[in-house]
Amino acid sequence: MCLGVPARVIRVEDNEALVAVGSVEYKASLLLLEDIKEGDYIILHAGFAIEKVDPVEAGETLKLFLEIEKDFPE
Amino acid sequence: MKYVDEYRDRELIETVSQEIKKISKKNISVMEVCGGHTMAIHRFALNTMLPDTIRLLSGPGCPVCVSSQSFIDTAVEYSKISGMIIATYGDLIRVPGSHSSLEKEKSNGSDIRIIYSVLEGLEIARANPERTVIFPGIGFETTSPATAATVIKAKRENISNFFVLSAHKIMPPVMKALVEDGVRLNGFIAPGHVSAITGSVIYNDLASRYGLSVVISGFEPLDIMQSILMLVRQIEAAHPQVEIQYKRVVNKEGNKIAQELVNHVFRTCNDDWRGLGMITSSGLSLCDEFAEFNPKRHFRINVPETIEPKGCICGNILRGMKTPPDCKNFAKECTPMNPMGACMVSSEGTCATYYKYRN
Ligand code: SF4
Numbered sequence: 001m002c003l004g005v006p007a008r009v010i011r012v013e014d015n016e017a018l019v020a021v022g023s024v025e026y027k028a029s030l031l032l033l034e035d036i037k038e039g040d041y042i043i044l045h046a047g048f049a050i051e052k053v054d055p056v057e058a059g060e061t062l063k064l065f066l067e068i069e070k071d072f073p074e
Numbered sequence: 075m076k077y078v079d080e081y082r083d084r085e086l087i088e089t090v091s092q093e094i095k096k097i098s099k100k101n102i103s104v105m106e107v108c109g110g111h112t113m114a115i116h117r118f119a120l121n122t123m124l125p126d127t128i129r130l131l132s133g134p135g136c137p138v139c140v141s142s143q144s145f146i147d148t149a150v151e152y153s154k155i156s157g158m159i160i161a162t163y164g165d166l167i168r169v170p171g172s173h174s175s176l177e178k179e180k181s182n183g184s185d186i187r188i189i190y191s192v193l194e195g196l197e198i199a200r201a202n203p204e205r206t207v208i209f210p211g212i213g214f215e216t217t218s219p220a221t222a223a224t225v226i227k228a229k230r231e232n233i234s235n236f237f238v239l240s241a242h243k244i245m246p247p248v249m250k251a252l253v254e255d256g257v258r259l260n261g262f263i264a265p266g267h268v269s270a271i272t273g274s275v276i277y278n279d280l281a282s283r284y285g286l287s288v289v290i291s292g293f294e295p296l297d298i299m300q301s302i303l304m305l306v307r308q309i310e311a312a313h314p315q316v317e318i319q320y321k322r323v324v325n326k327e328g329n330k331i332a333q334e335l336v337n338h339v340f341r342t343c344n345d346d347w348r349g350l351g352m353i354t355s356s357g358l359s360l361c362d363e364f365a366e367f368n369p370k371r372h373f374r375i376n377v378p379e380t381i382e383p384k385g386c387i388c389g390n391i392l393r394g395m396k397t398p399p400d401c402k403n404f405a406k407e408c409t410p411m412n413p414m415g416a417c418m419v420s421s422e423g424t425c426a427t428y429y430k431y432r433n
Pocket residue numbers: 385386387388391398401402403404405408409413414415416417418425
């Protein structure tokens with residue numbers, strides 16, 4: 001029950017969003033977040049959007065991995 | 075899937091593994107607190123990609139597992155009241171209590187409904203005004219804001235037949251209790267989604283006062299491997315601090331809206347943890363303004379004396395002192411189909427995870 005997954009926001013209506021995890025759609029309550037719009041990614045946990053996924057930071061994390069890789073050319 | 079696939083890249087995981095092997099010199103133990111991390115570590119066999127210097131311990135971060143036996147027994151007793159509906163997260167119904175489980179009561183005719191979101195519990199109450207609905211509130215900082223938001227909604231909409239049996243728990247006190255209890259640790263892989271709500275600040279004194287390294291981690295294999303690398307770097311440099319690996323979701327301050335809702339509806343209380351006993355200020359109970367939602371105010375029940383399942387060592391497993399194969403029931407009498415203890419019930423439970431990936 002305690003797992004959270006990244007989900008893409010398809011539509012926002014008042015305090016609720018329709019979101020997709022892969023091809024499966026869920027309802028996500030937006031009572032815990034502000035300023036969510038279509039195309040955003042949120043973490044879905046027990047029917048609630050608990051936080052927004054920050055695309056810039058996501059890219060930075062991946063860049064770090066690629067940097068380690070440079071140290072290991074083979 | 076975006077934000078999933080790119081963090082499962084086998085080659086990159088291997089690269090991080092090589093880097094860890096290169097720099098790890100000291101023998102260390104780190105604990106992954108969250109059941110979601112335990113699952114990912116075993117599913118992707120990350121433990122096999124670490125050098126012998128690093129020992130991973132599983133911690134008390136599966137909400138169903140840490141729910142005390144008396145909490146289960148209390149929920150079972152409420153379910154027997156006529157006209158009662160128990161609306162609960164799915165895993166909880168299978169946890170064996172002292173004498174029964176919610177699942178058994180359901181087959182005896184009690185009205186027990188599985189919900190995915192606590193808001194569904196409120197909707198059941200609204201649709202059945204002549205009945206009473208109790209929601210057993212379990213979960214950590216990730217889950218309590220949803221309960222708080224729902225209680226506020228119930229109050230605003232004057233729904234008076236919805237109640238919350240709160241066993242919500244908070245994470246830092248139990249992490250400290252483990253260390254004070256003598257569990258030898260160098261650091262924590264800290265829970266990503268708890269921290270999304272609370273911010274990274276809640277762990278500051280684990281580093282400053284307890285000298286522990288803390289890295290808040292995402293849930294994909296690459297996230298976890300990078301978190302271990304960050305921990306090893308800190309520990310090798312003898313420089314314990316709180317770092318965030320899961321920056322795409324976690325920041326210092328956390329989700330302020332969620333924090334305010336929780337502070338408005340709940341206050342901290344001493345709470346009972348399976349295997350760990352009472353821990354000071356580690357739980358949340360409804361504050362006076364919302365006390366009307368506490369079922370204890372409205373219904374009298376007699377909870378029988380607690381009996382712990384025979385031979386079950388969940389308690390020691392939740393403290394990182396034992397692993398499931400140390401239990402003589404593991405994969406014999408105790409399986410996910412027929413769980414004897416809470417750690418075998420939930421898919422995030424350590425015993426269930428070990429069972430699933432045992433070969
Ligand atoms: S295997 Fe079963 S009985 Fe043994 S500790 Fe785990 S849950 Fe308890």
